[in-house]
Amino acid sequence: MKTVRFVAYYGGLCICSALLLxxxxxxxxxxxxxxxxxxxxxxxxxRWEWTNYQAAFKQAPLGxxxxxxxxxASVITIGRxxxxxxxAFAFVFLRFxxxxxxxxxxxxxxxxxxxxTVIPNFLTVxxxxxxxxxxxxxxxxxxxxxxxxxxxxxxxxIPYELYEAARLSGIGNFRFFCHIALPLxxxxxxxxxxYSFLDAWNMYLWPLLVTSDDRVRTVQIGLKQLQxxxxxxxxxxxxxxxxxxxxxxxxxxxxxQKQLRKGLMQGAIQ
Amino acid sequence: MAFLELxxxxxxxxGKKQVVxxxxxxxxxxxxxxxVGPSGCGKSTLLRLIAGLESLTSGYILIDGQVANDxxxxxxxxxxxFQNYALYPHLTVEQNMxxxxxxxxxxxxxxxxxxxxxxEMLGLTDVLGRKxxxxxxxxxxxxxxGRAIVARTPLCLMDEPLSNLDAKxxxxxRVELRRLQRQLGMTVIYVTHDQTEAMTMADRVMILRAGxxxxxxxPLDIYNHPANTFVxxxxxxxxxxxxxxxxxxxxxxxxxxxxxxxxxxxLPKTERVTIGLRPEHIHRVxxxxxxxxxxxxxxxxxxxxxxxxxxxxxxxxxxxxxxxxANVTVGEVASFSFDEHALHFFDxxxxxxxxxxxxxxxxxER
Numbered sequence: 001m002k003t004v005r006f007v008a009y010y011g012g013l014c015i016c017s018a019l020l021l022x023x024x025x026x027x028x029x030x031x032x033x034x035x036x037x038x039x040x041x042x043x044x045x046x047r048w049e050w051t052n053y054q055a056a057f058k059q060a061p062l063g064x065x066x067x068x069x070x071x072x073a074s075v076i077t078i079g080r081x082x083x084x085x086x087x088a089f090a091f092v093f094l095r096f097x098x099x100x101x102x103x104x105x106x107x108x109x110x111x112x113x114x115x116x117t118v119i120p121n122f123l124t125v126x127x128x129x130x131x132x133x134x135x136x137x138x139x140x141x142x143x144x145x146x147x148x149x150x151x152x153x154x155x156x157x158i159p160y161e162l163y164e165a166a167r168l169s170g171i172g173n174f175r176f177f178c179h180i181a182l183p184l185x186x187x188x189x190x191x192x193x194x195y196s197f198l199d200a201w202n203m204y205l206w207p208l209l210v211t212s213d214d215r216v217r218t219v220q221i222g223l224k225q226l227q228x229x230x231x232x233x234x235x236x237x238x239x240x241x242x243x244x245x246x247x248x249x250x251x252x253x254x255x256x257q258k259q260l261r262k263g264l265m266q267g268a269i270q
Numbered sequence: 271m272a273f274l275e276l277x278x279x280x281x282x283x284x285g286k287k288q289v290v291x292x293x294x295x296x297x298x299x300x301x302x303x304x305x306v307g308p309s310g311c312g313k314s315t316l317l318r319l320i321a322g323l324e325s326l327t328s329g330y331i332l333i334d335g336q337v338a339n340d341x342x343x344x345x346x347x348x349x350x351x352f353q354n355y356a357l358y359p360h361l362t363v364e365q366n367m368x369x370x371x372x373x374x375x376x377x378x379x380x381x382x383x384x385x386x387x388x389x390e391m392l393g394l395t396d397v398l399g400r401k402x403x404x405x406x407x408x409x410x411x412x413x414x415x416g417r418a419i420v421a422r423t424p425l426c427l428m429d430e431p432l433s434n435l436d437a438k439x440x441x442x443x444r445v446e447l448r449r450l451q452r453q454l455g456m457t458v459i460y461v462t463h464d465q466t467e468a469m470t471m472a473d474r475v476m477i478l479r480a481g482x483x484x485x486x487x488x489p490l491d492i493y494n495h496p497a498n499t500f501v502x503x504x505x506x507x508x509x510x511x512x513x514x515x516x517x518x519x520x521x522x523x524x525x526x527x528x529x530x531x532x533x534x535x536x537l538p539k540t541e542r543v544t545i546g547l548r549p550e551h552i553h554r555v556x557x558x559x560x561x562x563x564x565x566x567x568x569x570x571x572x573x574x575x576x577x578x579x580x581x582x583x584x585x586x587x588x589x590x591x592x593x594x595x596a597n598v599t600v601g602e603v604a605s606f607s608f609d610e611h612a613l614h615f616f617d618x619x620x621x622x623x624x625x626x627x628x629x630x631x632x633x634x635e636r
Contacts, residue, residue: 159354159356161352161354161356162356162358164321164323164343164350164352164356165350165352165356165417166373167323167342167343167344168321168322168323168343168344168348168349168350169344169349169369169370169373169374169417169421170344170370170373170374171369171370171373172373175373179369180358180360183360184358184359184360
């Protein structure tokens with residue numbers, strides 16, 4: 001009975017992970033194939049080639065797209081951490097009239113789908129003259145209800161007595177925020193940072209809307225460009241570019257995972 | 271002039287129920303003042319009002335003669351030791367103490383000096399570099415105290431600081447805390463639910479019940495002259511024995527069923543009273559003598575003394591405290607005599623009446 005269950009569990013898991021991994025692994029393999037291999041429908045490259053990667057960087061400004069993406073994703077991540085942590089701090093530690101009501105209003109914005117706000121957001125950004133500019137790509141994403149919610153939960157783990165003790169000894173709000181609240185909330189901050197970075201890195205529709213200039217465009221648009229330009233003949237090049245675009249997110253996940261585990265352990269001991 | 275004065279301090283969270291009501295007291299500089307009462311009596315709220323962590327509903331708080339109602343916590347120049355210590359878990363012992371001084375912009379050299387001084391005083395020198403989670407409960411408690419000491423505030427508030435320690439450590443810390451307080455000349459307001467702590471540590475005690483002060487005074491005064499039955503039964507272990515009584519010509523009828531003949535005529539003019547008697551004022555006498563004869567229902571031998579519980583009536587059991595290891599067994603019938611001068615009388619509202627305590631009589635005779 002036990003063995004049957006074991007086989008069923010792991011068999012199921014293996015099938016699911018195979019299904020999940022296949023597109024990624026196949027993309028990686030395709031990026032090393034030449035056209036003949038791809039059109040023959042091979043699963044394994046006959047000869048391992050790097051030419052697709054060279055072509056990808058040559059045919060499109062993939063390098064500058066990658067740098068743009070890195071910059072935009074970093075700025076969004078940092079901005080989000082600052083705005084969310086300050087807002088969450090206020091919702092947890094400061095007392096002001098209607099505090100909880102404001103918080104729920106803030107959370108309620110999560111119910112509004114992103115698609116519904118795209119047009120008004122675009123108009124605002126256009127009015128501000130932020131199109132084709134990093135401002136338009138980053139600032140609209142700084143405020144985020146989910147981030148505030150996540151960090152509020154994190155800050156609530158901090159015993160309120162710590163805040164009271166700080167008030168009694170004359171430690172001001174900002175000092176408490178920087179020296180006590182933030183260091184004690186590493187787990188939540190790292191989680192939000194990883195989530196935000198991935199979110200920003202994979203953005204497609206918004207950068208497409210607010211940019212038309214290659215100098216500020218991000219890598220996801222670059223991929224799409226390659227695909228349309230090279231339709232029907234150079235799938236290997238497209239796949240090579242996709243693999244390159246995927247790498248930073250994978251690295252971040254591995255590094256972040258380790259950090260997250262550390263953070264969780266610390267929380268357990270306190 | 272009193273160092274800290276509370277005038278008609280009242281606090282209500284919902285505008286209907288008063289958590290603290292009309293508390294007035296003046297606390298002198300260098301005094302060890304204990305607020306004691308059962309849980310939920312408002313003692314911690316009162317402390318938080320003094321600290322400025324809660325705002326008053328009405329009344330005044332005077333610090334050094336100035337109305338401090340609206341002063342923010344740090345302007346009141348006081349430190350506080352919390353029940354759970356409120357140490358910053360990511361900072362070392364030294365940083366935990368120094369952060370207080372950094373906020374007060376004390377020069378770095380002075381910070382270090384004060385930290386070392388406090389650490390030495392509290393035996394924390396070897397653990398200055400450790401984080402709170404690497405310390406024992408007793409050491410964490412000391413760090414919390416250390417934070418109060420380095421700040422050098424004239425007033426220190428303590429909210430059940432010893433309640434998380436085991437019994438043995440608590441007893442040691444009681445002595446040590448008191449020694450430190452005297453050495454530093456701090457004024458301490460100390461909150462506890464443990465009447466033993468109150469009795470052993472305090473210069474003066476305030477007993478609170480449901481937000482109302484019941485009695486304020488030196489521990490022994492309260493023990494000897496409890497203002498009402500609540501105080502009588504709250505202070506002292508085991509608590510004072512109480513029973514309802516009818517006052518007759520030369521005797522008392524306890525709980526409507528047990529007559530007790532007295533040598534002296536009881537003083538109260540009211541007919542129905544509650545009488546109280548401390549366990550140490552009940553003695554064993556030869557069978558048939560004394561005030562009552564009753565069967566023993568429970569015996570606790572503590573080595574130096576024996577607590578004997580006997581059946582005064584079916585519902586009311588009284589306890590006697592005899593020194594030494596008394597030779598009694600459960601189920602035995604014995605006779606007990608009462609020290610009549612030590613009888614306490616309380617009226618229908620459970621308020622103390624009459625002066626029949628020896629001290630007051632002696633004072634009267636003089």
